[in-house]
Amino acid sequence: MxxxxxxxxxxxxxxxxxxxxxxxxxxxxxxxxxxxxxxxxxxxxxxxxxxxxxxxxxxxxxxxxxxxxxxxxxxxxxxxxxxxxxxxxxxxxxxxxxxxxxxxxxxxxxxxxxxxxxxxxxxxxxxxxxxxxxxxxxxxxxxxxxxxxxxxxxxxFVEALFKEFLFEFSWFLESNTNFEIIINGIKLDSQGNVKYERVITKNDIPEELVKDVDSDIEIRIILWDEKPSEFSKFYFLDNNQSEIFKLNTGFNKKRDDFWHSVYIRSPLFNKMIINDENHNGQFSFEFGNPKIKRLQKKLIEYIKELLASVRKPYLVQQSEELLDELKEDNILPKLHDFGIYDADSYGDLIKTIYTITPSLFTGKGVSEKKFICATFAGLLSTQDDILIKTILEQLQELTEDEKSELLDILNRTSLSSVVKTIKEIDHRLDVISKLKFLITDLEKETLEVKHLQKIIDQNFWLFGEQFRLFSSTEGALKKVLFQYANEILGIEEPELNTAPNGEVDLFLTKTEMVGENIQKNVIVELKRASKKLSHKNEYQQIDDYRTKILEQNICNGENQYWEFYLIGKNFDDRIQELIETNKHHGEAHKGLTMNVKNGKVKMYVRKWSDILEVEWGTKMRYLKEKLEIQSSEFDKSSTDDIVDGILK
Structure with a gap:
């Protein structure tokens, strides 16, 4: 041994x-x-x-x-x-x-x-x-x-097992058709992940490209149904179906789910020479016969043109599937709220935007897709087709054909208030940027009520798009609950079981129609950026608010949901332990510390960095990049001036 x-x-x-x-x-x-x-x-x-x-x-x-x-x-x-x-x-x-x-x-x-x-x-x-x-x-x-x-x-789980093996090996088995993977007697069939296949022979290739080539050439373009483990590549195979060389197709960063592989088989590649003269990791290839060396570049250019021709109808088909998916997942906005009564025109606009800039939708979460769809719903209220054309040119440079196709659709629709929508995007970017600066660079000067509270009162979208601000620090908790019962619940003469004291920083509420009206309420307690949250003090404060509110019969209806947030720059180990203890609820990334009454009452402790950088930073960054919105300059010397600039 x-x-x-x-x-x-x-x-x-x-x-x-x-x-x-x-x-x-x-x-x-x-x-x-x-x-x-x-x-x-x-x-x-x-x-x-x-x-x-x-x-x-x-x-x-x-x-x-x-x-x-x-x-x-x-x-x-x-x-x-x-x-x-x-x-x-x-x-x-x-x-x-x-x-x-x-x-x-x-x-x-x-x-x-x-x-x-x-x-x-x-x-x-x-x-x-x-x-x-x-x-x-x-x-x-x-x-x-x-x-x-x-x-x-x-x-x-045999079906899932075969599917995972397909994702890992389908592209490889297509490149090496004499190879086999057999699972419990069943041969893995790479065709199970093939969405589309096109075969081009030497007779299909333009004569001027291969007129001096005596050898046969076969090109197989495969589109995959689901993403394989390998990037999209060209595979150059010799006459024995052995892989000689591979390189990226150039379509990997389009972010449009156009998963593909291209297999090029020819005896020509038996004489292919791999060059690595500088040993720098950069490889190239050429044919041993100088007479056909020109085929190297032209063949790749020709195949890329083929891929582009395949990709266009593929994106059109994908846009149809995207629109169906957006409808099924209830991601599309309520068009009537935007003054839109022609759903087909709006659908055409979304599909066209996808075919031009699929990266706007690919890989995005539900909240990001909702934001995108709402943004473009805002494009349907004016008749300024020049303005919408300019906006989309900022998203991605358009070819002349694509501009023509887009304008054809826009001429059949009404356009929206683009300026108002873009101004809102710019404002939100500005708020996030300045809040981050206040909390990181001016944390000692940035105060709770004087600064943070003022900003959040006017920008409570940070905690949810559909919420309305019901109360801020102007009223005591007892008074706020009376108003809540009267104005939201419709109780004319509400009674409280106890006499709660204290003041909450932010009280947000919204009503959702889900079979019956669901009342969702959010209580937010803000702490200055320099304050490290402790379980003994700050957390106990928000927990006391939870106890006092839930002591009231008016706050314990079957359709009432409560979320309590404590926001600060950092927190102590005891709070971290509570988050770890509750991670099985699946919201550790949001700082969940309590989940009771089957999810009707939750408590969270969150860092400013998670809200501004991880959550909203991710949501807004891609729009900033696509729209090329430059960050606004501001005087960074005065906390009061920065806050005033946000409020204006």
């Missing part, structure tokens, strides 16, 4: 990215098989009766060259016997350090590896148990012993 000069903790640190990702752990061993020259990889396991219980006898077998067990010292075992060259221009080898063989520590107690009629066993202690096997082993077999619940569950 020999021992590696590493330990379990160092391996866990090295392989941290595989934690809680059982599929990824399996992928690593499959890639190891392909790195070892395998063309067939089999994954087999026994499923318990009726699918209840643990899977058993998990093994991965391949027909590759096998593992080299002859040298097991720390250096070679961790550095691997694979190629030392980091081949950016080719898919294989995927691994080069040899550490991936230890990913089993996240999914099993140990693995037994059989290869070249030898045996080793790896476990968490990093000891290597050597042995011989009488079985004739072709390739490599890996047997997983005592697998964990997370891996067993992943294997039981």
């Amino acid at each position: 020999s021992e590696l000069k590493i330990n379990e903790q160092s391996i866990r640190t090295e392989l941290k990215s595989f934690e809680d990702k059982p599929y990824k752990c399996l992928f690593e061993y499959v890639w190891n098989s392909f790195d070892a020259g395998a063309s067939i990889v089999r994954i087999d396991y026994d499923i318990p009766l009726e699918g209840i219980g643990f899977v058993d006898n998990l093994r991965i077998c391949d027909n590759g060259k096998g593992w080299d067990f002859t040298n097991q010292n720390a250096e070679t075992f961790l550095s691997s016997s694979k190629s030392k060259i980091n081949a950016h221009y080719k898919t294989l080898p995927k691994g080069k350090f040899g550490r991936g063989r230890y990913v089993f520590i996240w999914v099993a107690e140990e693995i037994e590896i059989l290869s070249q009629n030898k045996q080793i066993i790896l476990n968490h202690s990093t000891h290597i148990h050597n042995g011989l096997t009488t079985n004739e082993i072709s390739g490599t077999e890996i047997h997983f012993r005592n697998i964990y619940q997370n891996l067993s569950d992943s294997l039981l």
Whole structure:
């Protein structure tokens, strides 16, 4: 028995990215098989009766060259016997350090590896148990012993398992059609993730491009139904379907879900030369025959034109699906509130904007999409088509054809008050920027009531778009509750069970129509930027407000929801413990410290940085970048002047 000069903790640190990702752990061993020259990889396991219980006898077998067990010292075992060259221009080898063989520590107690009629066993202690096997082993077999619940569950959900394998390997199997992955006797079919495929032969390519080329050329463009693990690339294959070279297609940063791969097969690439003269990681390729060297650039340009022609109708189709999704998820605004009565025209506008700038919608959350849709709903009240054209040109440079298409739609719609909408965007950017400066650079001079309270009173959208400001510090809690019962709940002569004292900084409320009226209320307690929130003092204060409010019968209706927020720059360890204790509710990122009455009463402690930078900063940043709104200059010497500037 020999021992590696590493330990379990160092391996866990090295392989941290595989934690809680059982599929990824399996992928690593499959890639190891392909790195070892395998063309067939089999994954087999026994499923318990009726699918209840643990899977058993998990093994991965391949027909590759096998593992080299002859040298097991720390250096070679961790550095691997694979190629030392980091081949950016080719898919294989995927691994080069040899550490991936230890990913089993996240999914099993140990693995037994059989290869070249030898045996080793790896476990968490990093000891290597050597042995011989009488079985004739072709390739490599890996047997997983005592697998964990997370891996067993992943294997039981067969449909999800195949889908994850498709995302990881579909692009690779299409590039290497003689390779196979077989799971419990079923071959993984990469076509299961193919949305669209187009094949171009030499006869389809313009004659002036290939007139001097004697060899056959086949180009396959594949659009993927769901995003694969690899970026969109060109794959240059020789006549034996072996990958010679790959490079990005140039469409990866469009952010439009146009997931694609392009496979170019030709005997020409048998003579392809890889250039890495400067050894700087920048690779290029050229053909050995100078006569056809010109094909290099022109062929790529031609394929990019093909991709662009495929992408355009794809985006049009995607825009239809986007609009349906926005409707289904109730993201579109109430058009009547904007004076819009032609829903079809508004829908056409949203679809056109997507085809021109898909990045406005791709990868955005619900709140961001709502903001975008509301912004463009505001574009439908004036008849100034020149103004809307200018706005969209700020979002992205338009081609002449796209400008013509857009203006055609705009001529069939009414336009909105763009200036008012953009002014609101600019104002919000200004508020966020100045608040951040007050809290970070002028934290000692920035006070609660004199500064922060004044700003928030006029900009309570920071806590929710649809809320209305019901009360600020002008009234005591007792008076505020009387007014709330009278004006919001419609109780003419309300009575309080106790006599609450104190003053809340901010009381927001809104009514939602969800079957029956739902009354949502938010109490906010603001603390100056230099104040570190403590559980004993500031948190106890907001908790006392919660107790006093919920003591009142008028505040405990079945349709009433209450949220209490304590806002400051930072907080103590006791508050952090409360957030950790309540993280199972799924709102740790919002600082949730209490969730009672089935979610009808919640308490939060939040940092100013989370609200201004993480939450609203993310929401507004992309609009600022797309609209190219420059941050306004302001005098940073006086706290009072900054606050006055916001209020004006």
